[in-house]
Amino acid sequence: MEFADARDKFIQTWGTLATQWGINRTMAQIHALLMISPESMDTDGIMAGLQISRGNANMNLRDLMDWGLVFKQLKTGERREFFYAEKDIWKVARQVVKERRRREIAPVLTVLDELKTVKTDSLEAAEFAKVIGNISRVANFADTTASAVLKAEENWLVNQFFSVFA
Amino acid sequence: MEFADARDKFIQTWGTLATQWGINRTMAQIHALLMISPESMDTDGIMAGLQISRGNANMNLRDLMDWGLVFKQLKTGERREFFYAEKDIWKVARQVVKERRRREIAPVLTVLDELKTVKTDSLEAAEFAKVIGNISRVANFADTTASAVLKAEENWLVNQFFSVFA
DNA sequence: ATATATTTTCAGAAATAATTGAAAATTAGA
DNA sequence: TCTAATTTTCAATTATTTCTGAAAATATAT
Numbered sequence: 001m002e003f004a005d006a007r008d009k010f011i012q013t014w015g016t017l018a019t020q021w022g023i024n025r026t027m028a029q030i031h032a033l034l035m036i037s038p039e040s041m042d043t044d045g046i047m048a049g050l051q052i053s054r055g056n057a058n059m060n061l062r063d064l065m066d067w068g069l070v071f072k073q074l075k076t077g078e079r080r081e082f083f084y085a086e087k088d089i090w091k092v093a094r095q096v097v098k099e100r101r102r103r104e105i106a107p108v109l110t111v112l113d114e115l116k117t118v119k120t121d122s123l124e125a126a127e128f129a130k131v132i133g134n135i136s137r138v139a140n141f142a143d144t145t146a147s148a149v150l151k152a153e154e155n156w157l158v159n160q161f162f163s164v165f166a
Numbered sequence: 167m168e169f170a171d172a173r174d175k176f177i178q179t180w181g182t183l184a185t186q187w188g189i190n191r192t193m194a195q196i197h198a199l200l201m202i203s204p205e206s207m208d209t210d211g212i213m214a215g216l217q218i219s220r221g222n223a224n225m226n227l228r229d230l231m232d233w234g235l236v237f238k239q240l241k242t243g244e245r246r247e248f249f250y251a252e253k254d255i256w257k258v259a260r261q262v263v264k265e266r267r268r269r270e271i272a273p274v275l276t277v278l279d280e281l282k283t284v285k286t287d288s289l290e291a292a293e294f295a296k297v298i299g300n301i302s303r304v305a306n307f308a309d310t311t312a313s314a315v316l317k318a319e320e321n322w323l324v325n326q327f328f329s330v331f332a
Numbered sequence: 333a334t335a336t337a338t339t340t341t342c343a344g345a346a347a348t349a350a351t352t353g354a355a356a357a358t359t360a361g362a
Numbered sequence: 363t364c365t366a367a368t369t370t371t372c373a374a375t376t377a378t379t380t381c382t383g384a385a386a387a388t389a390t391a392t
Contacts, residue, residue, distance in 0.1 A: 001283050036294045104187075118167050127203070132176065
């Protein structure tokens with residue numbers, strides 16, 4: 001397969017996958033473009049590479065930086081800003097889990113705790129409390145496990161272990 | 167907290183969370199409604215409970231059945247169809263992972279394998295091959311692990327173990 | 333077979349999300 | 363300071379997704 005075709009297919013595939021997971025297509029495509037770029041890129045390069053507007057590029061680059069997946073690089077003697085992506089896919093996955101946990105899972109756990117205080121004065125309310133209790137226990141277990149894994153991954157020895165496989 | 171408020175808050179929260187994960191809001195809300203319902207519900211009950219149209223209810227119930235999260239119940243002497251949800255949240259999580267793996271991850275793994283055959287005849291192409299190789303190894307490892315966990319979870323002993331926590 | 337209840341489909345409407353492009357703001361050199 | 367390069371913002375536009383509602387299809391009872 002020719003490089004140009006492979007690159008386009010990768011960017012398109014990454015964008016589609018992201019969409020299915022609630023992440024906007026352009027954001028994923030910029031990430032893909034930067035991941036496979038040997039050099040950091042400026043806004044115009046990204047605009048040209050993906051055929052998108054300046055505003056769109058700017059907004060999604062900012063979001064990617066908020067997610068901790070892309071970083072700004074300032075080159076001496078250059079006025080423009082350059083961008084590069086984290087390329088270690090383990091770190092990318094870890095960062096995504098970390099952010100989603102913080103932004104989405106944590107607030108849900110709070111709501112679940114609140115809902116557990118419901119008055120169980122009817123059949124419906126009792127069933128509700130039972131289901132919420134079940135969800136809450138599992139969610140907390142999953143959250144604690146994820147948290148432990150994230151912490152463990154920051155440990156050198158574990159990283160060495162995983163580097164054998166990845 | 168009053169039951170009616172708690173129920174509404176749960177349905178709304180579940181819907182929001184789902185949206186952030188690429189699942190449509192109504193589908194998640196129907197799922198939430200059925201999870202906390204002590205009895206199976208018919209289409210009119212769901213329509214009334216969520217204030218949605220018949221078409222919407224029907225379409226999303228079908229999708230939920232495709233995902234293996236909701237099932238039809240036929241009551242003798244009743245002409246209408248009733249629906250009920252899987253309430254064991256471990257089973258729900260497992261089913262979601264299983265389906266997403268089949269629908270989304272598996273196709274991406276195929277594309278990645280294809281992309282690994284790219285000609286590495288330039289700096290860009292070499293970097294591309296390196297990143298794709300990295301992603302592919304990690305994705306395959308994760309996929310294999312998920313698959314193993316799904317299989318293990320079907321094992322009685324493991325289920326007993328988890329049932330202590332959840 | 334006919335009537336009635338129920339489910340399914342789907343074109344158009346509504347809602348939501350993403351994108352553009354140009355103006356405003358910011359930054360840094362002369 | 364002034365000017366030019368660059369980045370950011372955001373109202374308007376465009377694209378995408380979801381939802382409605384009524385007609386068509388299907389199923390069941392008489």
